[in-house]
Amino acid sequence: MFNQDELHELAALETKTPTLSVYLNVDPTERTTDEYKLALRHMLEHAEGLATPKDIEAVKRFFDHQYDWSGRGVVVFSNTQEALWRVYSLAVPVASGVTVARKPYIWPMTALVNAYGKYAVAQVDRQEVRLSLFALGELQATDGYVGEEVRKLKKGRGSSGGAGRRGGAPVSSRREEEIAQRNIREAVKVTEQFYRKYKPQRLIVAGADPTIAQFRDALPKQLQEKVIGTFNADMNAPEPEIKDRSLEILQEAEQEREKELVEAVFTAAAKGRGGVIRLADTLGVAHEGRIQTLIIARDYHEPGYQCRNCAYITDQDLETCPFCGGEFMEIADAAEALVTKVIDDGGQVEVIDDHPKVEEFGVGALLRY
Numbered sequence: 001m002f003n004q005d006e007l008h009e010l011a012a013l014e015t016k017t018p019t020l021s022v023y024l025n026v027d028p029t030e031r032t033t034d035e036y037k038l039a040l041r042h043m044l045e046h047a048e049g050l051a052t053p054k055d056i057e058a059v060k061r062f063f064d065h066q067y068d069w070s071g072r073g074v075v076v077f078s079n080t081q082e083a084l085w086r087v088y089s090l091a092v093p094v095a096s097g098v099t100v101a102r103k104p105y106i107w108p109m110t111a112l113v114n115a116y117g118k119y120a121v122a123q124v125d126r127q128e129v130r131l132s133l134f135a136l137g138e139l140q141a142t143d144g145y146v147g148e149e150v151r152k153l154k155k156g157r158g159s160s161g162g163a164g165r166r167g168g169a170p171v172s173s174r175r176e177e178e179i180a181q182r183n184i185r186e187a188v189k190v191t192e193q194f195y196r197k198y199k200p201q202r203l204i205v206a207g208a209d210p211t212i213a214q215f216r217d218a219l220p221k222q223l224q225e226k227v228i229g230t231f232n233a234d235m236n237a238p239e240p241e242i243k244d245r246s247l248e249i250l251q252e253a254e255q256e257r258e259k260e261l262v263e264a265v266f267t268a269a270a271k272g273r274g275g276v277i278r279l280a281d282t283l284g285v286a287h288e289g290r291i292q293t294l295i296i297a298r299d300y301h302e303p304g305y306q307c308r309n310c311a312y313i314t315d316q317d318l319e320t321c322p323f324c325g326g327e328f329m330e331i332a333d334a335a336e337a338l339v340t341k342v343i344d345d346g347g348q349v350e351v352i353d354d355h356p357k358v359e360e361f362g363v364g365a366l367l368r369y
Contacts, residue, residue, distance in 0.1 A: 304334025
């Protein structure tokens with residue numbers, strides 16, 4: 001698993017020659033190893049002519065002979081000319097893709113940290129809380145609290161079995177509720193301490209619905225705002241089940257974030273301020289270095305032309321470059337060249353799956369200015 005220090009180191013790297021960045025989803029619940037290998041070969045075909053043959057072969061050799069096919073995702077950065085080789089095996093899935101640029105393409109890794117970085121799961125019932133800290137799907141720390149047992153007393157066993165002297169709920173029921181409430185208050189205190197110690201980005205609560213509601217209501221506002229979802233589970237649920245259920249909630253949150261990003265791009269483009277859509281307009285602002293976040297449909301590819309002198313990219317067959325007067329050469333994929341340009345300029349790239357608007361227009365962007 002990579003950490004923030006490694007992420008900052010990768011972000012600072014800038015290579016003089018092309019670096020091949022490979023992201024491969026290897027979730028065994030979705031496809032077989034042979035199917036993933038075939039998908040990788042198809043992706044590497046798009047890198048031919050952009051990445052060096054040595055880098056492509058190095059990646060193929062790694063997956064054929066070295067990788068153990070564990071985990072759910074793997075990331076590889078290769079630049080044999082500059083002795084760069086990094087491999088990260090992950091416990092969370094990644095969106096498969098290949099990119100070639102003059103720096104490692106780390107934005108998806110940054111997005112993984114944002115989506116699956118440190119988060120806590122609180123398993124609660126009326127007696128106890130079990131706290132688990134995860135980072136990128138791997139268990140990092142645990143803690144908990146066990147309070148007084150909440151037991152129903154049989155009727156006829158002393159005064160606790162009857163109704164209160166002035167009516168209302170039986171004394172035994174009130175006693176049970178008092179114990180449960182006290183346990184929940186103590187569970188909240190332990191959760192606060194856990195939060196202060198580890199500082200998770202998000203909190204997920206598991207348990208039975210009534211107890212989840214009581215626990216959430218008892219949390220201080222700061223922690224209530226960290227709760228992104230809940231699910232039903234008992235205290236004996238194993239760690240793998242807790243991890244898988246919590247990852248599902250994180251994936252839903254990430255999908256919602258992507259949806260909001262796409263809507264922000266199209267809203268800004270419609271207003272004619274701060275956003276663009278379609279390849280031609282997006283290429284224009286990319287040449288000016290104005291793209292903050294590029295969104296692109298996963299399988300979007302379009303041929304185009306690139307100026308031999310200033311590297312301006314266009315989807316139009318022009319005689320001379322409007323910026324420097326240079327000659328154009330035809331390129332196989334203007335969309336891939338656009339991604340490389342944005343990464344080289346320090347922008348972010350979001351590959352979007354199965355969104356009707358993005359599928360229709362191919363690309364769009366939020367602008368810096």
